[in-house]
Structures are given as C-alpha cells and as structure tokens.
Amino acid sequence: MQNFDYLTPTRLIFGKGVIKNLPEVMAPLGQKILLTYGGGSIKKIGLYDKVKELLKDFEIYELPGIQPNPKYDPSVLDGVKICKEKQIDVILAVGGGSVLDCSKAIAAGAKYAGDPWDLITYKVKAKAALPIVDVLTLAATGSEYDSGGVISRTETNDKIGYIDPLLYPVCSLLDPTYTFTVSKKQTAAGCADAMNHIIEQYFCADSTLLNDGFMEAGLKSLMVNARKCLENPEDYTARAEMMLTCTYGCNRIYSLGNSPSGWPCHGMEHALSAYYDITHGEGLAIITPRWMKHILSEKTVDRFVKYGVNVFGIDPALDKFAIADKAIEATYKFFESIGIPMHLREVGIDESRIHEMAHHVAANEGLDKAWAPLLEEDIAAIFTASL
Amino acid sequence: MQNFDYLTPTRLIFGKGVIKNLPEVMAPLGQKILLTYGGGSIKKIGLYDKVKELLKDFEIYELPGIQPNPKYDPSVLDGVKICKEKQIDVILAVGGGSVLDCSKAIAAGAKYAGDPWDLITYKVKAKAALPIVDVLTLAATGSEYDSGGVISRTETNDKIGYIDPLLYPVCSLLDPTYTFTVSKKQTAAGCADAMNHIIEQYFCADSTLLNDGFMEAGLKSLMVNARKCLENPEDYTARAEMMLTCTYGCNRIYSLGNSPSGWPCHGMEHALSAYYDITHGEGLAIITPRWMKHILSEKTVDRFVKYGVNVFGIDPALDKFAIADKAIEATYKFFESIGIPMHLREVGIDESRIHEMAHHVAANEGLDKAWAPLLEEDIAAIFTASL
Numbered sequence: 001m002q003n004f005d006y007l008t009p010t011r012l013i014f015g016k017g018v019i020k021n022l023p024e025v026m027a028p029l030g031q032k033i034l035l036t037y038g039g040g041s042i043k044k045i046g047l048y049d050k051v052k053e054l055l056k057d058f059e060i061y062e063l064p065g066i067q068p069n070p071k072y073d074p075s076v077l078d079g080v081k082i083c084k085e086k087q088i089d090v091i092l093a094v095g096g097g098s099v100l101d102c103s104k105a106i107a108a109g110a111k112y113a114g115d116p117w118d119l120i121t122y123k124v125k126a127k128a129a130l131p132i133v134d135v136l137t138l139a140a141t142g143s144e145y146d147s148g149g150v151i152s153r154t155e156t157n158d159k160i161g162y163i164d165p166l167l168y169p170v171c172s173l174l175d176p177t178y179t180f181t182v183s184k185k186q187t188a189a190g191c192a193d194a195m196n197h198i199i200e201q202y203f204c205a206d207s208t209l210l211n212d213g214f215m216e217a218g219l220k221s222l223m224v225n226a227r228k229c230l231e232n233p234e235d236y237t238a239r240a241e242m243m244l245t246c247t248y249g250c251n252r253i254y255s256l257g258n259s260p261s262g263w264p265c266h267g268m269e270h271a272l273s274a275y276y277d278i279t280h281g282e283g284l285a286i287i288t289p290r291w292m293k294h295i296l297s298e299k300t301v302d303r304f305v306k307y308g309v310n311v312f313g314i315d316p317a318l319d320k321f322a323i324a325d326k327a328i329e330a331t332y333k334f335f336e337s338i339g340i341p342m343h344l345r346e347v348g349i350d351e352s353r354i355h356e357m358a359h360h361v362a363a364n365e366g367l368d369k370a371w372a373p374l375l376e377e378d379i380a381a382i383f384t385a386s387l
Numbered sequence: 388m389q390n391f392d393y394l395t396p397t398r399l400i401f402g403k404g405v406i407k408n409l410p411e412v413m414a415p416l417g418q419k420i421l422l423t424y425g426g427g428s429i430k431k432i433g434l435y436d437k438v439k440e441l442l443k444d445f446e447i448y449e450l451p452g453i454q455p456n457p458k459y460d461p462s463v464l465d466g467v468k469i470c471k472e473k474q475i476d477v478i479l480a481v482g483g484g485s486v487l488d489c490s491k492a493i494a495a496g497a498k499y500a501g502d503p504w505d506l507i508t509y510k511v512k513a514k515a516a517l518p519i520v521d522v523l524t525l526a527a528t529g530s531e532y533d534s535g536g537v538i539s540r541t542e543t544n545d546k547i548g549y550i551d552p553l554l555y556p557v558c559s560l561l562d563p564t565y566t567f568t569v570s571k572k573q574t575a576a577g578c579a580d581a582m583n584h585i586i587e588q589y590f591c592a593d594s595t596l597l598n599d600g601f602m603e604a605g606l607k608s609l610m611v612n613a614r615k616c617l618e619n620p621e622d623y624t625a626r627a628e629m630m631l632t633c634t635y636g637c638n639r640i641y642s643l644g645n646s647p648s649g650w651p652c653h654g655m656e657h658a659l660s661a662y663y664d665i666t667h668g669e670g671l672a673i674i675t676p677r678w679m680k681h682i683l684s685e686k687t688v689d690r691f692v693k694y695g696v697n698v699f700g701i702d703p704a705l706d707k708f709a710i711a712d713k714a715i716e717a718t719y720k721f722f723e724s725i726g727i728p729m730h731l732r733e734v735g736i737d738e739s740r741i742h743e744m745a746h747h748v749a750a751n752e753g754l755d756k757a758w759a760p761l762l763e764e765d766i767a768a769i770f771t772a773s774l
Contacts, residue, residue, distance in 0.1 A: 001402070001404025001623075001624055001627040001628060001631075002402065003403065003404075004399070004400075004401050004402065005398070005399070005401070005403060006398070006399045006400075006401070007396075007397070007398035007399070009394075009396060010394070011392070011393070011394035012391070012392070012393045012394070013391075013392050013393075013644075014391050014392070014393070014643070014644065015388070015389065015390025015644075018388065018390060050749060109467050127403070139402065145669050176388075184493075207605060208608065208628045208631070209607055209608040209611060209612070209628065210604050210605055210608040210628060210632050211604075212604065213600055213603060213604020213605070213607065213608070214600065214601045214604055215599065215602020216600060216604075217596060217598075217599065217601055217603075217604065218597055219602070220596055220600065221595065221596040221600070224596060225596070236388075237388055239388040239593045239645065241388060241583060241596065241597060241644075242736075243642060244388075244595070244643065245597050251451065253640065256399075256401070256631065257401065257402075257627065257631060259626075274767040351738065
C-alpha cells in the first residue's frame with residue numbers, strides 16, 4: 001500500500017429537488033456569478049429558468065455554448081475575459097463534465113494575469129482560482145468531485161488534463177432527475193467513461209481487498225444501472241446510483257493507497273478526441289478492450305483474472321489466460337450491448353493519422369511509465385486494432 | 388436512494404513516516420497546542436518524543452491519561468479548563484478513538500462559556516470548536532475521519548454520542564507502523580468495532596449495488612487483515628489496509644444515500660460500556676450476532692442472504708433462512724476465532740442490571756425507530772441471549 005495525501009473539499013448535495021439549496025450555497029461566495037453552460041439542453045428541461053429564478057437577487061453574467069471536449073479558444077478565453085471585466089466572484093457551471101472542465105480552466109485563468117495556457121500546461125503554477133459551484137446534468141466524468149479538467153486546443157491537436165487542488169468545486173448539486181432526458185448515446189458514453197475511470201485505477205501493480213471490492217462494485221453498478229437507464233430513462237433509482245458511481249470516478253476514493261497506473265486509455269483517447277472531436281466515452285469504450293488485449297501477459301494476467309471472476313462472474317476454475325480472454329470479450333460485449341459503436345471507423349476515424357496520433361501520445365502522455373508500459377508502436381498497434 | 392448532504396473536510400495523510408508532516412500541518416493552526424493522549428503507550432513507542440521534537444518551536448500543554456470510554460469528568464472538563472486558561476489554539480490528539488473522542492468534546496467545550504455537557508446533550512448547539520489534528524495509533528473507531536465522539540459520565544451511566552460537523556479533524560496523520568504494538572486483544576476489538584460500523588450501515592431498508600459492494604469489501608478486508616495482524620503484528624500491508632478500512636467506518640462514505648438503520652448495536656453497547664466500562668469492540672462483537680438472530684424475520688431475511696452470500700461465500704442455492712442462520716453463525720465464529728470473549732459473563736457482566744440497562748437504552752437511543760425496531764423487551768432479550 002502506497003502513502004497518500006487526500007482531501008476533497010467539495011460538498012455533495014445529492015437527490016431530488018436539491019436545486020432549492022442553490023441560493024444558500026452561492027450566498028457566501030459572492031454576488032457576481034458567471035453562469036456557464038452548453039448547447040441549451042438546460043433551457044429545454046427548465047433548469048435554466050429555475051436557476052435564474054432562484055438567483056434573482058444575484059448579478060449573473062453568462063457564458064453559453066461550451067462544447068463537448070471544451071475548447072481553449074473561444075470558451076476558456078471568453079470566460080476568463082468576462083470574469084476579469086466583470087470582476088466575477090464565483091462560477092456556476094450547469095451541465096456535464098465539459099461545462100465543468102471548461103469552468104475550472106476559467107476559474108484559474110481569471111486569477112492569473114498572463115495567458116491561461118501557461119497554467120493548463122503547468123508552465124506556471126496557479127496561485128488562486130475563483131470558487132466553482134455546479135449543477136450536474138450528466139453522469140459521466142466525475143469532474144463534479146475532482147480537481148481536474150480536460151481542455152482541447154484545436155490548432156495544435158492538444159487535449160490536456162489540467163489538475164490542481166484549487167479546482168475542486170466548492171459544492172456540487174446532484175439531482176438525478178436532471179439526467180432523465182440524457183440521450184441513449186450520451187447515457188451509454190457516460191457509463192463507458194465512468195467504467196474506464198475505474199478500470200484505469202483497477203489495473204495496477206498494488207491494490208487492496210477494500211479498493212478492489214469497491215471498484216468491482218462500481219463496475220457492476222454501472223453496468224446494471226446503465227442498462228436500466230437505457231430501458232427506462234426516468235428510472236430514478238438507476239439514474240441516482242449511476243450518478244453517484246460516476247461522481248466517485250476521478251476522486252481517488254476508489255483507489256487510495258494503490259500504486260499509480262498511468263491512466264493509459266485516457267492518454268490514448270485524448271488524441272482521438274483532440275484530432276477528431278469524437279465523444280470521449282465512446283473513444284474510451286473502443287480503446288479499452290484493445291488495450292486490454294495488447295497488455296495481457298504473464299505479468300498482468302492475474303489482475304485480469306480477478307477482474308473477470310469478480311466483475312463478470314467467470315468461472316475461477318478455468319485457465320488464467322482463458323479467464324482473461326473471456327473478461328476482455330465480456331468488456332467489449334457489454335459496451336456493444338449498450339449501443340456504443342465499437343470501431344474507430346464508425347466514429348469517423350480511419351488509419352490515415354494513426355501514426356501521427358501515436359507519436360503525439362507517446363511524446364506527451366508518459367505512457368512508457370504506465371503499469372503496463374506503452375511505447376509509440378504499442379499505441380499505434382492499439383489504435384490499429386481499434387479500427 | 389435517499390437524498391444526502393455530504394462533506395468531509397478532513398485531510399488524510401497516510402503511510403509510513405508521515406509524522407514528518409506534523410509541523411507543516413500545525414503551523415497555520417496556531418502556536419499553542421494542547422497535546423492529548425492516553426495511558427502512555429505513545430511514550431513506549433517513541434511517538435511522544437518524536438512529536439515533542441518535531442514541535443519544539445510550538446508551545447505545548449498536555450492532557451495525559453485519557454481512558455478508554457473517555458470520561459466527561461475529569462478528562463473533558465480538565466481539557467476544557469486548560470484550553471481556556473492557556474488560550475489554546477489547536478488540539479493535537481495522539482492515540483486511538485478514545486483520545487480523539489475526548490479531544491472533540493474538549494474542542495467544542497473550549498469555545499463555549501457554559502457547561503460542556505450542554506453541548507454533548509445538544510441542549511445548546513456549538514457555535515465554534517478548536518481545530519483538531521490527530522496522529523492515530525489504533526485502527527478501530529474511525530473517529531479520525533468523522534465528526535462524532537462518544538463521552539461517558541460515570542455517575543449517571545450515560546454514554547453519549549456527540550456529533551457536530553465542527554468536530555471533523557482538520558488533518559489525520561495515519562501511519563500504520565504506529566499500530567504494530569497494538570495488543571492482540573485491542574487488534575481484535577478494533578476489528579470488531581469497525582466490522583460493526585459497517586454492519587450497522589449494511590442492515591437497512593434501502594441500499595445500492597455500489598454501497599453493498601463497498602461494505603462487503605470492507606468486511607472481508609477487515610476479516611482477512613485482522614487475522615494477518617494477529618499472526619504477524621508487524622505486517623505493514625495488513626496493518627495499513629486495516630487502518631484505512633476502519634478510517635472509513637463512521638464517515639458515511641460506505642453508505643451515502645442509504646436509508647438510516649438506527650445503529651442498534653451501538654445503542655445497546657453504549658449501555659454495556661457505560662455501566663461496566665468494558666472494551667467497546669468486545670461489547671459490539673458479543674451483541675452483534677445475538678441482535679442478528681433476534682431481528683431475523685421474513686422482513687429482514689433478504690439482507691441476511693446478501694450478507695451471507697457475498698461476505699461469507701455461503702451457497703446462494705440454500706433456503707434463505709438457512710443462509711441467514713449460517714451467516715449469523717459465521718459472524719459469531721469469526722469474532723470467536725480472533726480471540727474475542729463472546730459472552731457477557733466473560734467480560735464481567737451478569738444478569739443483575741440487564742433490565743436497568745435495557746430501560747436506559749430504550750429511553751435514550753431511539754431504537755424503536757431502527758430499521759428492525761427494538762423495544763425495551765427486545766433489548767433485554769438480546770442482552771440476556773448475550774450472557
């Protein structure tokens with residue numbers, strides 16, 4: 001078991017109707033709010049109006065139109081500009097992980113005199129950030145309970161994970177009913193994203209009975225509840241459990257004390273969605289089983305056996321490589337069964353830029369130091385197998 | 388799934404050698420420290436000297452001699468007196484759950500002009516508390532990661548759980564090597580205490596796949612690792628996993644969103660250790676299987692089936708009451724196998740005050756509102772079965 005230093009300062013207010021707490025949460029943080037959101041779904045479900053009504057005594061500025069795989073330019077830069085011009089006190093992110101991730105970069109950029117890209121690339125360590133509150137509308141990334149965000153810069157094909165303890169939200173308001181209208185495609189992609197968060201932490205050299213059991217429960221919960229959400233989008237219990245299981249995803253609570261894994265699938269997927277702007281969860285679902293197959297070896301097989309037996313109920317009496325193969329197959333089949341396109345070609349990616357992407361990942365993501373190290377040729381092979 | 392509002396502001400610094408962080412942790416909290424500890428084991432293991440050496444630039448006052456089942460008088464009252472007289476800035480608790488619980492009551496009492504008992508009995512709501520930092524030396528209560536403490540008042544046989552968000556430690560330094568010298572008796576009692584914390588949360592009307600899996604993993608982890616610690620007290624990995632599994636015990640993280648259970652075994656055990664000053668974890672181990680047997684019914688049996696199958700690997704094809712009986716038996720046998728005396732008579736309790744204790748519990752612990760409600764006669768029956 002590894003040493004660790006852990007603190008999550010985020011308050012979770014969870015359940016039906018918790019939006020009513022919003023004024024009480026915002027009041028101590030200031031009067032001037034930057035309200036950030038995406039393409040307008042919060043207007044369709046009435047959440048935008050509800051927020052405006054609850055916060056009628058505050059001074060609200062808006063940054064709408066934040067896209068999936070949120071962009072440095074214009075979203076982050078526009079947000080920082082508003083914060084500086086209007087002397088914003090607090091950011092209220094209403095949406096999913098992309099809105100949150102973008103808001104985190106804005107929060108840090110707002111308190112920095114230079115180019116916010118310096119912070120995102122760790123050229124400069126942020127000294128302060130605006131407080132962030134969020135109202136979540138999508139169960140997926142766990143950004144509502146972590147200190148990171150991922151920002152894309154189109155012109156350089158960069159998609160960078162930016163992590164700093166200053167970026168934990170002060171409070172996340174999690175009402176599962178706001179996810180009732182999430183499409184089947186996004187529900188499935190959210191499930192795949194959250195499953196991959198757990199898988200990234202599970203496959204490592206050193207874990208515990210406690211963490212393994214917690215993560216296995218998380219994976220089983222996601223599979224069972226995602227299916228229920230797809231069958232009945234207004235199944236409150238399923239939406240609620242899926243939301244909480246996703247919320248823990250990147251918070252470290254699933255794996256405190258585990259040895260680092262390197263998060264290889266995320267490292268590879270960042271290139272896919274940076275170059276092709278695909279849905280992050282779909283990219284992860286496509287890569288994950290191919291990565292598993294690629295790294296399966298005498299050194300890694302025991303983790304696959306545990307995963308296969310405890311998550312998928314595979315017969316522990318089988319040969320260990322047979323269990324591993326079945327576990328990888330079961331992972332693939334599950335993603336396929338919830339409607340995820342399982343080939344890169346289906347999401348518009350062909351072989352033309354695979355080597356360019358593999359080179360980019362190898363140069364930037366440090367996967368040569370992952371639990372199962374990946375060099376440029378490994379990454380290219382995984383991409384090719386995913387076509 | 389139930390609504391919840393959750394925030395744990397405690398920083399966990401975990402692992403071998405983390406004591407070196409103590410000066411950095413204490414510095415922002417103030418210069419005048421009240422150092423609280425128990426019967427002197429921290430001197431035997433060199434921790435007292437280490438703390439004094441690390442904090443040589445601080446002004447340290449001491450409250451030694453805090454007993455198991457910590458007492459209002461003298462410990463809490465003495466501590467409050469020192470804090471007020473010396474204008475203490477921060478309490479440093481070095482020890483196990485009793486030292487921590489006592490320090491929490493002192494922390495609140497120090498900031499209150501009246502009798503601290505008003506706070507502990509919720510006659511008055513605390514408005515402030517001194518910050519608390521702890522260095523844990525016993526894996527058991529989870530007080531290092533929760534906002535509660537239990538205080539005993541000998542003359543009235545009261546043992547009261549005092550909970551307030553002000554009482555979360557600012558930081559808990561958790562070095563498993565400090566538990567190497569914990570006796571077999573206390574190691575086993577700590578395991579039983581922590582297992583009961585999970586059992587109290589597990590047996591409820593409404594849980595999730597995620598929480599059940601997390602709790603089942605916690606129970607299995609405690610059983611496996613307690614055995615290893617008993618066999619080899621210096622097994623770092625086992626001590627470490629046991630410590631973290633215990634730390635989560637009363638933090639709510641095992642069961643966020645679950646319906647309340649009423650914590651019936653704790654309600655009953657409080658009377659045993661208030662009247663007889665027995666070891667809390669032993670009292671819990673003795674009561675738990677008798678409580679299980681008493682509440683087993685058509686209404687509760689399904690939880691026992693899940694517990695029996697997932698924690699003890701009992702054949703799910705058996706009749707459900709047969710599974711439940713086996714699960715209760717396995718619980719008893721486990722406690723017995725780690726050396727816990729499993730009869731009240733073995734810890735000095737006979738039938739003479741059972742009805743008095745049952746009356747006290749029924750009047751004060753609200754167990755008529757527990758998941759499986761307990762009236763005075765139920766409590767007396769469980770005590771009697773535990774003799």
